[in-house]
Amino acid sequence: MYMNCVMIRLSSIQDVRTFVDTVTKYNMDIDLSSGRYVVDAKSIMGIFSLDLLSPIKLCAQTDKEEDYQDLLDDLKAFIVNE
Numbered sequence: 001m002y003m004n005c006v007m008i009r010l011s012s013i014q015d016v017r018t019f020v021d022t023v024t025k026y027n028m029d030i031d032l033s034s035g036r037y038v039v040d041a042k043s044i045m046g047i048f049s050l051d052l053l054s055p056i057k058l059c060a061q062t063d064k065e066e067d068y069q070d071l072l073d074d075l076k077a078f079i080v081n082e
Contacts, residue, residue, distance in 0.1 A: 004068055005059040008032075008078040010052050015078065020044050022074050028062040030071070055080045 010016050023030050023041045030041035034056045039046030041058060050056055058075070062068050072079065 001061055001063060002065050002068060003059060003061045005057050006072065007055040007080045008058050008075065009055050009080050010047065010078060016044060016047050016052075019075070019078060020047070023071070025074075026060075026062075026067065026071055028060055028067060028071075030058065030060045033057045033059065 008019075010019055020042060031038050032041045032047060032050060033039075034050040034054065037050060039049060041047070060068055060071055
């Protein structure tokens with residue numbers, strides 16, 4: 001199982017919609033975490049329960065590293081370079 005994490009920022013309601021539309025295309029477990037809260041990245045309601053003023057951590061689990069790289073390519077607009 002391949003798992004990796006990256007920091008992202010969702011700055012607007014439209015960002016959240018676009019993000020959820022993108023991650024739902026992937027058949028892998030994707031979680032978002034902020035502080036001690038962890039939610040399913042495919043859940044709009046879950047995402048809105050997080051603190052979106054700060055970057056949030058995205059963690060994805062998949063059997064293929066290529067799938068993770070494809071996901072990162074699709075989400076590059078949201079990835080925060082710290």
